[in-house]
Amino acid sequence: MITPLxxxxxxxILLFSCxxxxxxxxxxxxxxxxxxxxxxxxxxxxxxxxxxxxxxxxDYLAKSISGKNTITYKVVNGNNGTPMQIDLKDxxxxxxxxxxxxxxxxxxKDKDGTAWHVSFPxxxxxxxxxxxxxxxxxxxxxxxxxxxxxxSFTKDSLGRxxxxxxxxxxxxxxxxxxxxxHQSDEPDLGASLAMTVPDTLMAVAxxxxxxxxxxxxxxxxxxxxxxxxxxxxxxxxxxxxYVNFTEKYKGEKGPLDLSYWVIDYNYERAKTYMPPQVHNMxxxxxxxxxxxxxxxxxxxxxxxxxxxxxxxxxxxxGNKYKFGYGGRDGSGTGWGMKWDFIIVHxxxxxxFGNNLTTNDLADMWVHEGxxxxxxxxxxxxxxxxxxxxxxxxxxxxxxxxxxxxxxxYNVNAQGSGDMYPKPSNMLHSIRHGLxxxxxxxxxxxxxxxxxxxxxxxxxxxxxxxxxxxxxxxSKVFDQYLRTTQIPKxxxxxxxxxxxxxxxxxxxxSGFNLPVLLNLNxxxxxxxxxxxxxxxxxxxxxxxxxxxxxxxxxxxxxxxKTTSAQ
Numbered sequence: 001m002i003t004p005l006x007x008x009x010x011x012x013i014l015l016f017s018c019x020x021x022x023x024x025x026x027x028x029x030x031x032x033x034x035x036x037x038x039x040x041x042x043x044x045x046x047x048x049x050x051x052x053x054x055x056x057x058x059d060y061l062a063k064s065i066s067g068k069n070t071i072t073y074k075v076v077n078g079n080n081g082t083p084m085q086i087d088l089k090d091x092x093x094x095x096x097x098x099x100x101x102x103x104x105x106x107x108x109k110d111k112d113g114t115a116w117h118v119s120f121p122x123x124x125x126x127x128x129x130x131x132x133x134x135x136x137x138x139x140x141x142x143x144x145x146x147x148x149x150x151x152s153f154t155k156d157s158l159g160r161x162x163x164x165x166x167x168x169x170x171x172x173x174x175x176x177x178x179x180x181x182h183q184s185d186e187p188d189l190g191a192s193l194a195m196t197v198p199d200t201l202m203a204v205a206x207x208x209x210x211x212x213x214x215x216x217x218x219x220x221x222x223x224x225x226x227x228x229x230x231x232x233x234x235x236x237x238x239x240x241x242y243v244n245f246t247e248k249y250k251g252e253k254g255p256l257d258l259s260y261w262v263i264d265y266n267y268e269r270a271k272t273y274m275p276p277q278v279h280n281m282x283x284x285x286x287x288x289x290x291x292x293x294x295x296x297x298x299x300x301x302x303x304x305x306x307x308x309x310x311x312x313x314x315x316x317x318g319n320k321y322k323f324g325y326g327g328r329d330g331s332g333t334g335w336g337m338k339w340d341f342i343i344v345h346x347x348x349x350x351x352f353g354n355n356l357t358t359n360d361l362a363d364m365w366v367h368e369g370x371x372x373x374x375x376x377x378x379x380x381x382x383x384x385x386x387x388x389x390x391x392x393x394x395x396x397x398x399x400x401x402x403x404x405x406x407x408x409y410n411v412n413a414q415g416s417g418d419m420y421p422k423p424s425n426m427l428h429s430i431r432h433g434l435x436x437x438x439x440x441x442x443x444x445x446x447x448x449x450x451x452x453x454x455x456x457x458x459x460x461x462x463x464x465x466x467x468x469x470x471x472x473x474s475k476v477f478d479q480y481l482r483t484t485q486i487p488k489x490x491x492x493x494x495x496x497x498x499x500x501x502x503x504x505x506x507x508x509s510g511f512n513l514p515v516l517l518n519l520n521x522x523x524x525x526x527x528x529x530x531x532x533x534x535x536x537x538x539x540x541x542x543x544x545x546x547x548x549x550x551x552x553x554x555x556x557x558x559x560k561t562t563s564a565q
Contacts, residue, residue: 028407028408028413030408030411030413031112032111032112033112033113033114033115034411034412034413035410035411035412036085036087036110036112036114036115037087037114037115037170037172037174037181037182037412038182038360038361038409038410038411038412038413039410039411040182040184040410041085042082043082043083043084043085043117044084044085044180044182044185045076045077046075046076046077046079046082046084046123047073047074047075047076047079047084047123047180048073048074048076048185048188049071049072049073049179049180049185049186049187049188050072050073050074050128050187050188050189051070051071051072051187051188051189051190051191052069052070052071052177052179052187052191052192052232052235053069053070053072053191053192053194054067054068054069054070054177054191054192054193054194054235055067055068055069055193055194055195055196056176056177056193056194056195056196056237057195057196057197057219058139058151058153058163058195058197058237058239060153060161060163060198062138063138063139063141063151063153064136064137064138064139065092065136065137065139065151065176066135066136067134067135067136067177068132068133068134068135069132069133069135069177069178069179070130070131070132070133071130071131071133071178071179071180072128072129072130072187072189073128073129073130073131074126074127074128075123075124075125075126075127075128075129076125077125078122078123078124078125079120079122079123080122080123081122082120083117083118083119083120084117084118084120084131085115085116085117085118085180086107086115086116086117086118086133086178086179086180087114087115087116087172087174087178087179087180087181088114088115088116088135088174088177088178088179089113089114089140089172089174089175090113090114090140091137091138091139091140092135092136092137092138092139092175092176093109093135093136093137094107094109094116094133094134094135094178095134095135095136096133096134097118097131097132097133097134098131098132098134099120099121099129099130099131100129100130100131101130101132103121105118105119105120105131106118106119107119114174116178118131133178135177135178139151139175139176140171140175140176141153142165142166142306145164145166145305145306146166146168146306146307146308146309146316148171149165149166149167149168149169149171149172149175150165150166150167150171150175150176151163151164151165151176152164152165152166152305152306154305156240156241156263156265156305157263157265158241158265160201160240160241161198161201161239161240162239162240162241162263162305163237163238163239163240164236164237164238164239164304164305164306164316165236165237166236166306166309166316167232167233167236168233168309169233169361169364169414170361170412170413170414172232172233172412173232173233173235174232177235179232180232181232182359183231183232183357183358183359183360183361183455184359184360184455185455186229186230186231186232186357186455187229187230188229189227190207190225190226190227190228190229190230191206191225191226191230191235192207192210192223192224192225192226193205193206193223193224193225193235193236193237194221194222194223194224195221195222195223195237195239196215196219196220196221197219197220197221197222197239198218198219198220199214199215199218199219199220200241201239201240201241201242202222202239202240202241202242202243202261203220203222203224203237203238203239204222204224204237204238204239204242204261204300204302204314205222205224205235205236205237205238205314206224206225206226206230206234206235206236206297206300206311206312206313206314207224207225207226207227207297207298207313207314208224208225208226208297208298209222209223209224210223210224210225211223226294226297226312226313227296227297228293228294228296228297228312228313228453229453230312230354231312231353231354231357234310234311234312234314234354235311236309236311236314236316238261238302238303238304238314238316240263240303241263241264242261242262242263242264242302242303243261243262243263243264243267244259244260244261244262245259245260245267245270245271246258246259246260247275249278249279249282249299251282251286251291251292251295252286252290252291252292253291253292253295254295256282256292256295256298256299257298257299258275258278258298258299258300258301259298259299259300259301260274260275260300260301260302261300261301261302261303262274262302262303263303266303266321269321270303270321273321273340274301274317274343277339277340277343277344278299278301278343278347280339280378280382281343281344281347281348281378282299282347283381283382284374284377284378284381284382285347285348285350285351285374285377285378287381287441288374288377288381288441288444288445289351289352289374289444289445289447289448290351290444290445290448290449292350293350293351293354293355293448293452293453294312294313294350294354294355297312297313298313299313299315299347299350300313300314300315301315301317301343301347302314302315302316302317303316303317303318304316304317304318305318306318307319307325307326307342308342308345308346309346310346310347310348310349310350310353310354310371312350312354313350315343315346315347315349315350316346317342317343317346318342319340319341319342319343321340322340323337323338323339323340323341324336324337324340324341325341325342329394330394330395330398331390331391331392331393331394331395332394332397333390333391333393333394335379335383335387335390335391335394336375336391336394338382338383339378339379339382341375344374344375344378345371345372345374345375348370348371348374348375348378349367349371351370351371351374351448352366352367352370352371352374353366353367353368353371355448355451355452355453356447356448356451356452356454356456356461357454357455357456358455358456358457358458359455359456359457360409360410360457361412361413361414362406362407362408362409362413362414362415362458363406363456363457363458364414364415364419365405365406365415365419365422365423365458365481366456366458366461368419368420368423369405369419369420369422369423369424369426369427370423370424370427372395372420372421372423372424373392373423373424373427373428375391375395375424376388376391376392376395376424376428379391389428389552389553392424392425392428393551393552393553395420395421395424395425396421396425396555398418398420398421399418399421399422399425399555400416400417400418401416401418401422401484401485401486402416402418402484403415403416403484404416404481404482404483404484405418405419405422405423405480405481405482406458406481406482422480422555423480423481425480425555426476426477426480426481426555428553428555429476429513429553429554429555429556430465430469430473430476430513432516432553432554433513433514433515433516433525433554434469434471434514435516435523435525439468439469442468443464443465443468443469446464446468447461447464447465450464458477458481462474462477471514472512475508475509475510475511475512476511476512476513478508478511479507479508479511479513480555483508485506485507485508486506486555486556486557487504487505487506487507487511487513487556487557488504488505488506488507488556488557488558488559489502489503489504489515489528489550489554489556489557489558489559490502490503490504490505490558490559490560490561491503491545491558491559491560491561492560492561492562492563492564493537493542497537497541497542497543498536498537498538498539499534499535499536499537500526500534500535500537500542500545501532501533501534501564502526502528502532502533502534502535503528503529503530503531503532503533504528504529504530505530506557507530509530510529511529511530512527512528512529513527513528513554513556514526514527515527515528515550515554517544517545517549517550519541519544519545520540520541520544522538522541524537524541532564546560547559547560
């Protein structure tokens with residue numbers, strides 16, 4: 001899930017929390033650049049991206065690139081004079097734009113340095129056209145990838161060039177190629193990326209290799225492509241001394257092509273280390289979420305000089321061939337040290353983030369929260385439910401409640417780093433209260449199939465869960481996604497311990513998270529409200545109800561009192 005923000009349990013959440021605390025001290029002031037990126041203005045809504053065909057030649061020594069992006073688009077509404085906004089950030093510049101291969105278009109750079117405005121002849125509704133955008137210049141280099149987006153011009157451990165890009169989130173794909181840099185408009189017909197590099201290196205990208213051309217000038221051009229829709233930030237070049245091995249995985253939709261691209265000196269250990277991890281991941285996620293969403297483009301795992309990112313069908317891997325996250329367990333329980341965090345988490349984004357993509361960055365909890373929860377479901381599938389409960393409870397320590405998970409819309413804003421563990425704990429709480437894993441799994445798989453290769457809003461996901469569980473969780477979503485309050489369950493027993501009295505406090509009006517407790521084989525389900533209510537108990541059950549037992553399963557604070565207060 002995300003580049004300048006997020007990604008990785010313990011350490012990452014800590015990094016984010018520090019940044020979040022600083023931001024929380026002053027109100028965010030949104031700029032014109034924020035609106036240009038985050039808002040679908042009239043210069044963006046009259047056209048729909050059908051396809052990107054990108055060509056790029058990076059210069060390792062000069063830290064610059066030259067390139068072209070051919071954008072094929074469809075006219076959504078007839079247009080007579082409205083410019084087209086193309087996003088491309090300083091210091092890169094657009095050299096020229098050619099319309100339908102013959103007409104050069106006038107283009108002006110916006111004063112904020114992130115967008116360009118292109119003049120067009122009249123456009124008829126439903127017509128399809130293309131523009132060739134020639135661009136280049138010095139690039140923005142990533143200072144701390146993947147958290148700080150940009151190009152990485154680095155070296156492998158033998159001192160050889162190694163190049164890639166990270167660009168998710170606020171920085172956006174427009175920091176390295178011209179596009180409509182908004183998550184709501186993925187290229188419906190896929191994309192290609194051609195990379196011209198020194199012929200001593202290998203260039204890898206998303207999907208399948210379409211061609212290789214030796215240029216007889218010391219360079220070679222590798223072209224890769226996907227046939228499925230893809231988010232702008234997922235189209236990524238990987239350039240280095242790569243070697244490859246492949247296998248087929250027997251998945252839900254049939255044979256799935258697995259391909260591993262690793263730096264040559266990692267080849268032997270990668271062959272024994274990566275496949276078992278990938279097989280366990282696919283076994284788990286296809287069980288919970290449904291078939292891998294991109295069988296046509298295959299699945300690749302690629303060595304990268306950063307910790308890792310969820311680049312669709314080309315997952316980047318930089319976890320140093322260690323279990324946990326770089327050898328650390330973000331849950332503090334030990335369960336996180338039994339599998340490779342990056343392979344599991346970043347691959348989980350293929351279902352939530354790449355298959356099902358949010359329209360606005362403000363709703364990125366759908367990417368990061370569900371994918372964080374995929375870790376719990378992975379542990380459940382491989383190690384059992386008790387292990388999953390422990391793991392999910394353990395990652396709760398990363399929640400800071402510094403600001404709401406969902407921030408302002410239409411201004412390219414990302415919410416708190418809590419978007420990882422907090423929605424994950426919310427989903428686990430919903431699952432426990434539902435007490436029906438068959439239905440819960442059906443809901444998860446239904447999200448993937450209903451919104452297959454589509455973009456969504458948080459409201460779509462929230463309403464889908466409520467509708468298909470036949471329970472209104474709207475106030476539960478409001479509580480965990482739109483406030484920083486942790487609901488408190490207060491309870492006490494009658495003198496003879498044959499009744500339990502309970503209520504919610506510190507909660508939004510109407511908060512109605514169901515609580516289900518298994519007491520010696522009896523399922524006790526109750527739905528507290530803001531008013532005291534009660535339920536009957538049998539002999540000995542009161543002793544089984546403790547704050548610790550409830551908090552282990554539900555992300556709430558629990559306080560046992562002696563009477564109604």
